[in-house]
Every structure is written in structure tokens, then in C-alpha cells.
Amino acid sequence: MIENTPDMTYISYNHMHKLCQQAAVKLREADKMPDIIVAISGGGLIPARMLRTFLKKENGGKNIPIQAIGLSLYEDLGTDDFKQVIGKQVVKTQWLDLDIINERFGTLLGKKILIVDEVDDTRTTLAYALEELEKEVELAKNSQEEKKHLDTEFSVFVLYNKLKPKKKQLPDYIMDQGRYIVASDVDDSWLCFPYDSTDIDLHTKRATEQGNI
Numbered sequence: 001m002i003e004n005t006p007d008m009t010y011i012s013y014n015h016m017h018k019l020c021q022q023a024a025v026k027l028r029e030a031d032k033m034p035d036i037i038v039a040i041s042g043g044g045l046i047p048a049r050m051l052r053t054f055l056k057k058e059n060g061g062k063n064i065p066i067q068a069i070g071l072s073l074y075e076d077l078g079t080d081d082f083k084q085v086i087g088k089q090v091v092k093t094q095w096l097d098l099d100i101i102n103e104r105f106g107t108l109l110g111k112k113i114l115i116v117d118e119v120d121d122t123r124t125t126l127a128y129a130l131e132e133l134e135k136e137v138e139l140a141k142n143s144q145e146e147k148k149h150l151d152t153e154f155s156v157f158v159l160y161n162k163l164k165p166k167k168k169q170l171p172d173y174i175m176d177q178g179r180y181i182v183a184s185d186v187d188d189s190w191l192c193f194p195y196d197s198t199d200i201d202l203h204t205k206r207a208t209e210q211g212n213i
């Protein structure tokens with residue numbers, strides 16, 4: 001059983017849900033209502049889905065589609081294929097299906113795309129996700145000449161941003177133009193998310209004690 005220590009922050013589903021509700025209002029007010037949400041799996045899936053509920057409300061009842069990409073952080077120890085520890089290098093485990101996107105939305109070009117994750121820790125994952133998605137936009141410009149003039153706008157939304165020195169940066173056009181949207185800035189503690197818990201009642205009790213409800 002995980003001990004409750006001061007450097008562990010317990011997060012409840014309710015807390016995530018309410019932050020998504022507030023964020024949807026912020027996004028509408030900032031004219032950042034997305035055409036497509038790109039959720040970074042696994043942790044980004046849950047806020048993406050919660051956010052969609054509130055974005056729908058802010059968007060006149062229109063649902064915003066969620067596409068999932070899978071990214072995981074590993075450090076390759078270089079000894080054999082299986083000896084890896086979490087923390088350094090981002091590995092793609094799932095990517096956009098561009099055939100389906102083109103079939104369903106015509107193109108990625110000209111869309112407002114909101115990248116969603118639950119936590120910005122070292123910022124490595126978000127920076128990688130954005131770089132790779134920007135590459136997809138460049139490829140789309142090459143293959144869809146007639147649409148290359150369309151302005152594709154990326155924004156990033158995270159539920160929790162850890163206040164700490166980051167290993168990677170997001171470009172200025174994200175940080176300086178209100179395109180990095182944080183629901184909650186938090187200290188650099190270990191965040192315990194409800195979906196990692198094996199005892200949700202105890203977890204929720206601890207989150208409640210810490211006011212994260």
C-alpha cells in the first residue's frame with residue numbers, strides 16, 4: 001500500500017472533472033475552441049474525454065472529435081532491448097491514422113488542434129508530440145498542395161503543470177500566444193492519479209483530505 005507522505009499529491013476524478021469544466025470556458029473565451037482534440041495516451045485520454053463534454057456545451061452542442069496518439073517515456077540502457085527505465089526518450093506506441101482523418105475531416109490543414117495530456121512534468125512528451133504533429137502538417141502540405149495555404153493552429157492543454165525546470169521547451173508561438181493552457185499549476189510532488197489506484201475509496205479519501213476534490 002502507498003503511504004501518504006507530504007510529497008505525494010492525491011488527485012480525485014472530481015478534481016480532474018472540475019478543472020476540465022473550467023478549462024472549457026477558458027478555451028472558448030480565448031477563441032481556442034478546437035476542431036480536433038489529440039489526446040496523448042494513456043494519461044491524456046481521460047481529461048480529453050472529460051473536456052469534450054464541456055467543450056460540447058461551450059460549442060453550441062457540437063461534439064469535438066478525439067484522436068489518440070500513444071507516447072511513453074523510456075530511457076534505453078543500451079544493454080538489451082528489454083532493459084529500459086522510464087524517464088528519458090519518448091517512444092511512439094500509437095499514431096494518427098491520416099487516411100481516416102483525411103476521409104473524415106478532409107485534411108489536418110487549417111484545423112485548430114488541441115493536444116491534451118494530464119501532466120506536464122519535464123515537458124519532454126509535449127515537446128515531442130508537438131514536433132511530430134508539426135511534421136505531419138508539413139507532410140500534408142506537400143501532399144495537398146491546394147490546401148497548403150490553410151493555417152493550422154496548435155494549442156496545448158494540460159490539467160497539471162509541475163512548477164519545475166523543464167528538460168524540453170515548447171516553441172514561443174505556443175507559450176507567448178496563449179496557446180499553452182494549464183488548468184492547475186502544481187508543486188513538483190509525486191502526483192497520484194485515481195486511475196493508478198488499486199483502492200479508489202482510500203485514494204479519494206486522501207485526495208479529499210488534501211482538498212483535491
Ligand SMILES: O=P(O)(O)OC[C@H]1O[C@H](OP(=O)(O)OP(=O)(O)O)[C@H](O)[C@@H]1O
Pocket residue numbers: 040041042043044071072073117118119120121122123124125126
Ligand atoms: O512531461 P514529461 O516528463 O514528458 O512527462 C509527462 C508524461 O508522462 C506520463 O506519461 P507516461 O509515459 O508515464 O505514460 P502513460 O500516460 O501511459 O502513463 C504522462 O501521461 C505524460 O504524458
